[in-house]
Amino acid sequence: MLLSQLPEDILYHILSYLDYKSLGRLSQVCQTIYHFVNRDAVWRKIAKEFLNTGITLNGTDKYSHIPLKERVKIAQNWYDGVCRRAVPLKWKTKLLPWLQLDGNVLFLSQACDIGAYHLSQDSGRVQRKPFEIYSGHKGDVCHFALTDSHLISGGSDGKILVHSRKTDMLVELSGHNQEVNCLDSKDELIISGSKDQTARIWTLTSTCPRDTITMYDRVWSVAISPTLSTFGTGTACCENFSPLRIWDVERSECVCSLGSQFRRGAGVLDMVFESPFQLLTCGYDTYIRMWDLRLSPRKCVMEWEEPHDSALYCIQTDGNHMIASGSSHYGVVRLWDKRQAECLQFFQLTSDSVSSPVYCLRFSSSHLYAALATALHSLDFSKNPIYIR
Numbered sequence: 133m134l135l136s137q138l139p140e141d142i143l144y145h146i147l148s149y150l151d152y153k154s155l156g157r158l159s160q161v162c163q164t165i166y167h168f169v170n171r172d173a174v175w176r177k178i179a180k181e182f183l184n185t186g187i188t189l190n191g192t193d194k195y196s197h198i199p200l201k202e203r204v205k206i207a208q209n210w211y212d213g214v215c216r217r218a219v220p221l222k223w224k225t226k227l228l229p230w231l232q233l234d235g236n237v238l239f240l241s242q243a244c245d246i247g248a249y250h251l252s253q254d255s256g257r258v259q260r261k262p263f264e265i266y267s268g269h270k271g272d273v274c275h276f277a278l279t280d281s282h283l284i285s286g287g288s289d290g291k292i293l294v295h296s297r298k299t300d301m302l303v304e305l306s307g308h309n310q311e312v313n314c315l316d317s318k319d320e321l322i323i324s325g326s327k328d329q330t331a332r333i334w335t336l337t338s339t340c341p342r343d344t345i346t347m348y349d350r351v352w353s354v355a356i357s358p359t360l361s362t363f364g365t366g367t368a369c370c371e372n373f374s375p376l377r378i379w380d381v382e383r384s385e386c387v388c389s390l391g392s393q394f395r396r397g398a399g400v401l402d403m404v405f406e407s408p409f410q411l412l413t414c415g416y417d418t419y420i421r422m423w424d425l426r427l428s429p430r431k432c433v434m435e436w437e438e439p440h441d442s443a444l445y446c447i448q449t450d451g452n453h454m455i456a457s458g459s460s461h462y463g464v465v466r467l468w469d470k471r472q473a474e475c476l477q478f479f480q481l482t483s484d485s486v487s488s489p490v491y492c493l494r495f496s497s498s499h500l501y502a503a504l505a506t507a508l509h510s511l512d513f514s515k516n517p518i519y520i521r
Contacts, residue, residue, distance in 0.1 A: 136164045147174050152204050175200035180452065182207035183469065184495060188451030190407065206498050209513040210454065210467065213477035220258035221508040229503040232278045233494045238501065239283065240508060241273035246285060266295045268302055277317040282336065286312025286324055294336060307332050307341045316356045316363070321381065323363045325351025331365050333384065343384040349375070355403045355411070362387060364411060366400025375400050376413060378425065388429040402446045412455065414444035420457055420468065436468055439475060448493040456500060458490025465490055465502050481509045
């Protein structure tokens with residue numbers, strides 16, 4: 133009996149023992165095998181072990197429109213650091229930009245405005261002029277978040293603006309009396325944190341905060357859990373309590389404080405929920421930490437140290453094995469594999485150590501976008517160094 137004549141379930145089982153190179157060689161046998169090997173189901177197990185293939189730890193596929201075989205090819209570039217560097221946007225004044233990616237649209241803040249730019253799907257290049265501009269702040273935009281229907285921004289004027297992405301409707305949320313350093317939004321829920329030492333809970337249907345939590349310290353970062361039942365806050369760590377706390381949304385009460393050995397001034401600058409129980413954080417003490425909320429809150433389950441003792445302003449994750457971090461000196465972006473203690477790759481985007489910290493990072497399927505204080509850099513990993521027919 134020929135291999136191609138075997139039942140499909142047996143074929144899948146046999147192919148599950150092959151690595152990506154063996155699958156590539158096998159696909160050259162004949163057209164029948166070629167078409168079978170190219171199926172996503174064959175590559176799914178392999179893709180889960182590679183970096184930024186879009187397969188998360190819980191099995192969700194974020195880039196289902198791209199064949200898994202092609203994503204495994206590109207994943208080799210992430211691991212080896214093979215990429216093409218570009219500066220798609222640059223401006224003369226020194227700004228603190230924030231960015232978000234939504235499909236083939238890049239949202240980028242510049243001073244008091246947020247521009248929406250089309251991305252070329254083939255080259256990843258950014259159009260020079262935005263096709264839409266969201267404005268309304270009297271000061272710089274400090275942070276913004278995207279939902280399917282709205283763009284929510286927080287500014288140095290203490291205001292939160294809710295822009296409809298489908299109409300021209302704009303709603304102003306007033307409550308903070310100093311700059312809004314951070315915010316997050318999921319579904320109808322908005323959480324904001326401010327220099328005024330408060331975190332506030334909002335809904336899209338109200339112009340006043342549903343609740344205000346006094347933090348007794350400046351709030352640098354917030355993140356809403358995927359379950360929408362809890363959220364995390366990171367503060368400046370200038371007081372005698374943990375800068376990292378988890379809160380119940382309904383009761384506005386602290387559920388737990390994470391960590392017991394933060395030194396004074398080790399503020400938490402960014403955080404990302406990977407799952408309802410896993411939280412990644414980074415900050416001034418140069419560490420990336422992973423916390424499991426099901427275990428003891430006193431100690432993180434894993435940590436990675438920035439080699440050059442630089443504060444870490446931002447982190448992003450592919451939802452599986454890869455972490456990207458942006459540091460405060462020389463515009464350095466580092467790629468980490470959670471399964472390794474050492475940094476996997478690093479990219480120095482500028483030679484200016486003083487004015488170019490990396491404030492924001494975002495992944496697309498084959499690109500990494502980094503916003504510095506002086507320009508927007510992109511790293512294109514889409515060229516394929518390995519040959520799989």
